[in-house]
Amino acid sequence: MATQAATRFCGRCGAPLAPGATYCGRCGTPVQMAAVAPPVYRYPSPPSAGYRPAGQYKMGPALIAGGLILILLVGAVAIGGFALSQFVNGSHPTCTSNCAPKVVAPLPEEASWRSSAYHFTVNYSSRWTVRSQDASGVTLGTKLGLVSVVGQSGGTPDQALQSTINALPTASFQDVTLVASLHGAHIGDQDGVGEVFSANLLGTSQTATKVRLAVIAATRGNVTVVVFALDPAGPKSSPNGMPEGQAFDYLCTEFAWS
Numbered sequence: 001m002a003t004q005a006a007t008r009f010c011g012r013c014g015a016p017l018a019p020g021a022t023y024c025g026r027c028g029t030p031v032q033m034a035a036v037a038p039p040v041y042r043y044p045s046p047p048s049a050g051y052r053p054a055g056q057y058k059m060g061p062a063l064i065a066g067g068l069i070l071i072l073l074v075g076a077v078a079i080g081g082f083a084l085s086q087f088v089n090g091s092h093p094t095c096t097s098n099c100a101p102k103v104v105a106p107l108p109e110e111a112s113w114r115s116s117a118y119h120f121t122v123n124y125s126s127r128w129t130v131r132s133q134d135a136s137g138v139t140l141g142t143k144l145g146l147v148s149v150v151g152q153s154g155g156t157p158d159q160a161l162q163s164t165i166n167a168l169p170t171a172s173f174q175d176v177t178l179v180a181s182l183h184g185a186h187i188g189d190q191d192g193v194g195e196v197f198s199a200n201l202l203g204t205s206q207t208a209t210k211v212r213l214a215v216i217a218a219t220r221g222n223v224t225v226v227v228f229a230l231d232p233a234g235p236k237s238s239p240n241g242m243p244e245g246q247a248f249d250y251l252c253t254e255f256a257w258s
């Protein structure tokens with residue numbers, strides 16, 4: 001049996017060639033470029049996906065979740081801080097000058113008295129009243145007690161303090177006892193000495209009232225000033241047992257030397 005000749009195909013376009021043809025009847029390519037079998041068209045393989053190890057896939061979501069949590073925390077802190085600032089400061093801007101005290105209520109408007117002999121000025125609450133005065137000093141009636149500011153020539157703060165206590169009339173002041181020394185005592189911007197005493201004050205009806213006495217003295221140049229303050233005793237609710245201690249300290253702080 002005769003062997004049938006293999007069909008040839010164009011090596012360019014793949015069309016079958018007629019037996020004995022020297023050119024492709026479709027594209028005109030010479031028969032020498034023909035092939036016995038149709039060409040096999042190979043398409044390039046898709047690039048490798050480059051899969052990551054399983055551990056890396058687990059780390060990615062964890063990092064994303066951690067980042068989201070961090071963002072939420074930062075946002076919560078920022079919002080909380082803003083809310084807290086609004087709660088504390090209110091809607092007003094922060095005060096930077098001429099600000100009122102933040103904790104202690106401001107005292108009433110000031111009044112002033114000036115010594116014609118020693119030229120110092122006493123600044124005090126306008127709610128207080130002048131009980132007595134002369135060229136060297138003034139005595140003021142406070143809400144609960146009294147305070148006097150007196151100047152003198154020469155002497156030392158210690159001598160002036162002791163002289164003030166010794167001059168108390170024994171018919172009115174009994175059982176005068178030292179309670180505490182006032183560390184950091186001052187009159188105006190001048191450092192001085194100060195002490196607080198307890199005593200029984202006898203009134204006209206001979207009824208004794210427990211009181212606290214504070215004496216502060218300071219010297220500048222040749223002038224010594226003594227501040228004497230008296231209040232009903234309040235040992236449980238007030239520093240050194242003086243309910244008006246803050247107002248007395250205010251007077252000492254606002255005192256102006258000549």
